[in-house]
Amino acid sequence: MPSAGKPKRKKSRKSELDSALNQVTDESVAASMKEFQDLLAQAKGDTSELIRQNAQELEERLVLLKERKIDKEDFDFFVENQKRDLRVFVDGQPAQSQERAEKLTLQILEIAATKVVPILIAMI
Amino acid sequence: MNSNIAKNFIARNVFLCATAIAITSCGTATFSKPGSDTQIESLRNFELAFIDAFAVPGKRFNAAAFDAKVNEGNAKFQQAIANEKFTARRPVLVDLKGQFDADAAHLRSKASRGKVSPALASEMKKDVNKIYDHALGR
Secondary structure, eight states, rough: TTTTTHHHHHHHHHHHHHHTTTTTOSSHHHHHHHHHHHHHHHHTTSOHHHHHHHHHHHHHHHHHHHTTTOOOOHHHHHHHHHHHHHHHHTTOHHHHHHHHIIIIIHHHHHHHIIIIIIHHHHHH | OOHHHHHHHHHHHHHHHHHHHHHHHHHHHOOOOOHHHHHHHHHHHHHHHHHHHHHHHTOOOOOHHHHHHHHHHHHHHHHHHHHSSSSGGHHHHHHHHHHHHHHHHHHHHTTTTTTOHHHHHHHHHHHHHHHHHHTTTT
């Protein structure tokens, strides 16, 4: 099998987060989760390596939180680290690209911290 | 008349070229990028060693040793900022100092309550390596 090893593990992690978020039944909350999942997928497929890396790290840390390998304090600390690093990147983008860059980096982190994390914690 | 204008034009261009060469050679003499990169690598190694020493699950928190290491780190960063000859790089060092301050505050809070997990240590080191790579333009 050519696709054994690492890629397989990444795929199962992604499924783990998606399946957790897909369990939400409340309509308004489910809409937020869908918005987040769409943004995350968009960021993971972006041409910018930094945007892809940020999305990948965010997803991995949400899974670590769900698996209780880190707690909410740790998660918030890592989000602040990511924001600190990304602000320089967003400010350095051309004016016409800034809004999109911000949406796929800072905004996605904000949604994760304020909307997704409480749902994941409630599921633990 | 025209000949004077041409002479002045040539003289002005020669002067501008000479000034540009002088400024460029001064810059090369006073700023050594490899030295500056080495300094940043040294700060990275210090910060990674700091995390290795204190982000250890189950290890009893030694406040005195922790404070001593933080003070050593503060001194290292302040010295690096003061000694950086390439002024454009000082804000980058200030950002790296900000990361060290944030790491120290989080680690103190977690280690003093015995709430360090293996994942916390490895994710912290991942973030440190990332911010230092960006600081070095990688």
